[in-house]
Amino acid sequence: MSDDKLVDLSVERAKRVHDLNDKRLNDVRQAFEQAMPLAKAKKKSKNKPKKR
Template identity: 80%
Template sequence: MSQDNKLVDLGAERAKRAHDLKEKKLNEVRLAFEQAMPLAKGKKKPKNKPKKR
């Protein structure tokens, strides 16, 4: 068994694939939610005039 570096951990690969699928679904739901209810853009604060003394 001198070629141990070519072995693949199927459990880890399956977990990674499941994670990628869940991440893809999460991104789809996030995009749909943003289209349905867009987040309000942050309002810029107007620059205050210096106070007269």
């Protein structure tokens, strides 16, 4: 059996777990964006407000 065909199962499992965690994180992020959409950034005025 040649070495190039061998697969390190711990590395493959770590990749799979990482992908599952990324998927779960993206699902939660999308749920939050739907529940509480981020407000669009308001443009700040360049002038100081006038004193009254």
